[in-house]
Amino acid sequence: xxxxxxxxxxxxxxxxxxxxxxxxxxxxxxxxxxxxxxxxxxxxxxxxxxxxxxxxxxxxxxxxxxxxxxxxxxxxxxxxxxxxxxxxxxxxxxxxxxxxxxxxxxxxxxxxxxxxxxxxxxxxxxxxxxxxxxxxxxxxxxxxxxxxxxxxxxxxxxxxxxxxxxxxxxxxxxxxxxxxxxxxxxxxxxxxxxxxxxxxxxxxxxxxxxxxxxxxxxxxxxxxxxxxxxxxxxxxxxxxxxxxxxxxxxxxxxxxxxxxxxxxxxxxxxxxxxxxxxxxxxxxxxxxxxxxxxxxxxxxxxxxxxxxxxxxxxxxxxxxxxxxx
Amino acid sequence: xxxxxxxxxxxxxxxxxxxxxxxxxxxxxxxxxxxxxxxxxxxxxxxxxxxxxxxxxxxxxxxxxxxxxxxxxxxxxxxxxxxxxxxxxxxxxxxxxxxxxxxxxxxxxxxxxxxxxxxxxxxxxxxxxxxxxxxxxxxxxxxxxxxxxxxxxxxxxxxxxxxxxxxxxxxxxxxxxxxxxxxxxxxxxxxxxxxxxxxxxxxxxxxxxxxxxxxxxxxxxxxxxxxxxxxxxxxxxxxxxxxxxxxxxxxxxxxxxxxxxxxxxxxxxxxxxxxxxxxxxxxxxxxxxxxxxxxxxxxxxxxxxxxxxxxxxxxxxxxxxxxxxxxxxxxxxxxxxxxxxxxxxxxxxxxxxxxxxxxxxxxxxxxxxxxxxxxxxxxxxxxxxxxxxxxxxxxxxxxxxxxxxxxxxxxxxxxxxxxxxxxxxxxxxxxxxxxxxxxxxxxxxxxxxxxxxxxxxxxxxxxxxxxxxxxxxxxxxxxxxxxxxxxxxxxx
Numbered sequence: 001x002x003x004x005x006x007x008x009x010x011x012x013x014x015x016x017x018x019x020x021x022x023x024x025x026x027x028x029x030x031x032x033x034x035x036x037x038x039x040x041x042x043x044x045x046x047x048x049x050x051x052x053x054x055x056x057x058x059x060x061x062x063x064x065x066x067x068x069x070x071x072x073x074x075x076x077x078x079x080x081x082x083x084x085x086x087x088x089x090x091x092x093x094x095x096x097x098x099x100x101x102x103x104x105x106x107x108x109x110x111x112x113x114x115x116x117x118x119x120x121x122x123x124x125x126x127x128x129x130x131x132x133x134x135x136x137x138x139x140x141x142x143x144x145x146x147x148x149x150x151x152x153x154x155x156x157x158x159x160x161x162x163x164x165x166x167x168x169x170x171x172x173x174x175x176x177x178x179x180x181x182x183x184x185x186x187x188x189x190x191x192x193x194x195x196x197x198x199x200x201x202x203x204x205x206x207x208x209x210x211x212x213x214x215x216x217x218x219x220x221x222x223x224x225x226x227x228x229x230x231x232x233x234x235x236x237x238x239x240x241x242x243x244x245x246x247x248x249x250x251x252x253x254x255x256x257x258x259x260x261x262x263x264x265x266x267x268x269x270x271x272x273x274x275x276x277x278x279x280x281x282x283x284x285x286x287x288x289x290x291x292x293x294x295x296x297x298x299x300x301x302x303x304x305x306x307x308x309x310x311x312x313x314x315x316x317x318x319x320x321x322x323x324x325x
Numbered sequence: 326x327x328x329x330x331x332x333x334x335x336x337x338x339x340x341x342x343x344x345x346x347x348x349x350x351x352x353x354x355x356x357x358x359x360x361x362x363x364x365x366x367x368x369x370x371x372x373x374x375x376x377x378x379x380x381x382x383x384x385x386x387x388x389x390x391x392x393x394x395x396x397x398x399x400x401x402x403x404x405x406x407x408x409x410x411x412x413x414x415x416x417x418x419x420x421x422x423x424x425x426x427x428x429x430x431x432x433x434x435x436x437x438x439x440x441x442x443x444x445x446x447x448x449x450x451x452x453x454x455x456x457x458x459x460x461x462x463x464x465x466x467x468x469x470x471x472x473x474x475x476x477x478x479x480x481x482x483x484x485x486x487x488x489x490x491x492x493x494x495x496x497x498x499x500x501x502x503x504x505x506x507x508x509x510x511x512x513x514x515x516x517x518x519x520x521x522x523x524x525x526x527x528x529x530x531x532x533x534x535x536x537x538x539x540x541x542x543x544x545x546x547x548x549x550x551x552x553x554x555x556x557x558x559x560x561x562x563x564x565x566x567x568x569x570x571x572x573x574x575x576x577x578x579x580x581x582x583x584x585x586x587x588x589x590x591x592x593x594x595x596x597x598x599x600x601x602x603x604x605x606x607x608x609x610x611x612x613x614x615x616x617x618x619x620x621x622x623x624x625x626x627x628x629x630x631x632x633x634x635x636x637x638x639x640x641x642x643x644x645x646x647x648x649x650x651x652x653x654x655x656x657x658x659x660x661x662x663x664x665x666x667x668x669x670x671x672x673x674x675x676x677x678x679x680x681x682x683x684x685x686x687x688x689x690x691x692x693x694x695x696x697x698x699x700x701x702x703x704x705x706x707x708x709x710x711x712x713x714x715x716x717x718x719x720x721x722x723x724x725x726x727x728x729x730x731x732x733x734x735x736x737x738x739x740x741x742x743x744x745x746x747x748x749x750x751x752x753x754x755x756x757x758x759x760x761x762x763x764x765x766x767x768x769x770x771x772x773x774x775x776x777x778x779x780x781x782x783x784x785x786x787x788x789x790x791x792x793x794x795x796x797x798x799x800x801x802x803x804x805x806x807x808x809x810x811x812x813x814x815x816x817x
Contacts, residue, residue: 019628019629267742308624
C-alpha cells in the first residue's frame with residue numbers, strides 16, 4: 001500500500017509540472033510580457049521605454065527559458081521561467097502588480113475563506129444527505145416525487161439569485177444581519193451567517209439529487225434483499241445497511257473537495273465583501289493582475305491534486321477490496 | 326429592402342450544428358434500435374412539455390442567428406436616374422431577424438429606468454408645467470411622462486388601469502382561439518394516422534390515454550400562449566417588463582439573451598466533442614502508452630481550477646484583441662469572437678469528464694465478443710473503433726451533451742459576473758444580472774431586470790434539466806454524468 005501511495009505522489013508531482021508548463025505557456029508564450037505591459041500601461045501612446053521599465057520593475061525583462069548572457073547554472077535560473085514558474089514550487093509567488101507580497105496576502109486571506117467555506121461544506125453536506133435520505137426512504141411515493149421536483153427546480157436557479165435573494169430578504173427586508181462586510185473575532189459570526197445560509201441552500205438541489213441516486217443504487221443491491229429476507233424491518237435495513245454502505249462513495253467523493261475549501265468561493269465572497277482568497281482572485285482578474293492569477297491557478301491545482309491524492313488514499317482506507325496495481 | 330447577409334462565427338457553427346442534428350434525426354429515423362429510446366422520451370409528459378418550451382427558445386435563438394446589415398436609404402440629394410447604378414451602402418451595425426421582428430419594442434428607448442408597464446419615469450425630474458393659456462409655466466419636480474410607455478393615454482392616472490386590464494383580457498381572449506386552432510391542427514393531422522375518428526382521438530388525448538402525451542403538450546402550449554399573447558399586445562403600447570439604465574426595453578434584452586445562452590450551452594460541447602470522443606475511445610481501446618498519455622493530459626487539464634483557467638484564457642484573449650485591433654472591425658465581430666473563444670475555453674475545461682466516461686466504456690467494450698471477432702477477422706484498429714466502438718458509446722455522448730447544457734447556461738451568468746464571461750456589450754443573462762445588481766441599493770428597488778432574467782433563465786434551464794433527465798432515463802439511467810456539478814461546487 002505504501003508503494004501505491006508513493007507512486008500516486010510521484011504521479012501527482014508530474015501532473016503539477018504539466019500544470020506549471022501550461023500556465024507558463026498561457027501567460028508568457030501566447031501573451032508575451034510586452035503585451036501585458038502594454039495593456040497595463042494603457043494600449044495607446046505607450047513608449048518602448050515605459051514598457052522596458054515596467055518589465056524591469058517586475059523582473060519580466062529576462063529571456064524566457066535560456067539566458068545566453070549568464071554563466072553556469074544561472075543560464076537556466078536567471079530566466080523568466082525559473083523565477084516566475086519554478087519558484088512557485090517553493091511557494092514563492094513574488095509580488096502583485098501593486099507591490100504587495102502575494103504569499104503574505106494568501107496567508108492572511110486564507111482564514112476568512114475557510115471561515116465561510118468549512119461551515120458551508122459541512123452543514124451543506126449534512127443537509128443534502130438528510131434530504132436525500134428522506135427521499136430515498138420514501139422512494140416511489142409522493143414525498144420522493146415532489147422532493148425530486150423541488151431539487152430540479154432549485155438546481156435550475158442560478159447561484160447568483162440565491163445570493164441576491166438572500167441579501168434582499170434577510171438583510172434588507174428583515175434587517176437581521178448586515179448585507180456585506182467582514183470583521184475579525186466573534187463579530188465575524190454576524191457577517192458570516194447570511195453567506196453560510198445562502199451557500200447551504202444554493203447547494204441543496206444538485207447535492208441532494210446526486211446523493212439520492214447513490215442511495216437508490218445501493219438499495220437495489222443483493223445484500224439489501226438478503227437483509228430483508230432475514231426479516232429486518234425496513235428502517236433497520238435502510239439506516240444500518242444501506243446508509244453505511246452508501247456513505248463510502250459519498251465520503252470518498254467529498255474528499256476531493258476538501259483541500260479546495262482553502263480557495264474560498266469566488267462569487268459569494270465578492271458579493272458579501274469577505275476578504276478571502278476568492279474575492280482576492282476576482283479582484284485580480286478584474287484588475288488584470290497576471291501575477292496573482294498565475295499564483296492562484298497554481299495553488300488551485302496543487303489543492304485539487306492533493307484532493308485527488310486524498311481520494312486515492314481514502315479509497316484504500318475505506319474499502320479493502322481496492323487493488324493496488 | 327436590400328440586405329447584406331453577415332455570417333458571424335457562431336452563426337456558422339449554429340448552422341453546422343443544425344445540419345448535424347438534421348443528419349442525426351434522418352439517421353435515427355431509419356434505424357429501429359435507435360428510434361426506440363427516443364420513442365420512450367416522446368412518451369414522457371415532462372420531457373415533451375419541456376420540449377415545447379425549449380422549441381420556443383430555440384426558435385428565438387435561430388431567428389437571432391440570422392444576421393445581416395440593412396442597406397442605408399439613398400441620400401436625399403441623389404438623383405433617381407443614378408440610383409440603379411449607385412453602390413449600395415450598408416449600415417454599420419449588424420442586425421438579426423429577431424431585431425426586425427422586435428423593432429417595435431427595440432427602437433423605443435426611454436431616458437433611463439422605468440418600472441414594468443409604467444407610464445411615468447422612475448425618478449423625479451424637473452418638468453415645466455404648461456399653463457392653459459400657453460404662457461411658460463413654472464418648474465415642478467415630478468415624475469415625467471415616458472416618451473413611449475403608455476404615451477397613447479390622455480390621463481394615465483385615470484385610464485392606465487383600465488387600459489392595461491382591457492389589453493390583457495383581449496390578449497387572453499385571443500390566446501384561446503389560437504390554442505383551439507393548434508389543437509384542431511393536431512387532431513386533423515394525427516387522427517387519420519391513428520385510424521381513429523377525430524372525436525375518439527380527441528377523447529383519447531384529453532383523458533391522457535394517447536401514447537404521446539398530447540395533453541401535456543397542449544396544456545403547456547396553452548399556458549405559453551396565455552402568457553405570450555397578452556405580453557405581445559401590451560408590449561405594443563408599454564414597456565411590459567420595464568426599461569433598464571439606458572432606457573432599453575427589458576423584454577427585448579431578455580429575448581436577445583436567449584441566443585447567447587443557447588450558443589454557450591450547445592457550441593461549447595460541439596466544439597470539443599470530436600476531441601473528447603476520439604481521445605476517450607483511443608485511450609480505452611488502444612490502452613498502453615496512448616492511454617497513459619491521454620490520461621495524463623486530461624488529468625492535468627482537469628487539475629487547473631476551471632474558473633481560473635477560463636479567467637486566464639479570457640485575459641489572454643483581451644490582450645490579443647487589444648493588440649490586434651485590425652482583425653475585428655466591428656464591435657459585433659469582436660463580441661462574437663469573444664463568445665466563440667469562451668465556448669472553446671469552456672469546452673476545454675469540461676470535455677475531460679466525457680473523455681473519462683468514454684474511456685471506461687471503451688475499456689469494457691473491447692473485451693466483448695463482437696470486438697474480438699472483428700479483431701480475429703483482421704479488421705484494422707481504426708475501423709474497429711469507428712464501426713464497432715463508436716456507435717456503442719454514442720448514447721453516453723448524447724446524454725452528456727444534454728446534461729451539460731443547463732450547467733453551461735448557468736455558468737455563463739456567473740462568469741459574466743466574475744468579469745470573464747461574454748463581452749460587456751453582448752446582451753446576455755449574465756450582463757443583465759450584473760447591471761441590475763449594481764442598482765440593488767436603490768430605493769425603491771429596481772427589481773424588474775433581475776426578475777425577468779430570473780424567470781427566463783429558470784424557464785430555459787428547468788426545461789433543459791427535465792428534458793435531459795428524460796433522455797438519460799431513456800438511454801441509460803446508470804450513466805452518471807455530473808458535468809455541471811464541478812462548476813456549482815467550485816463557484817457557489
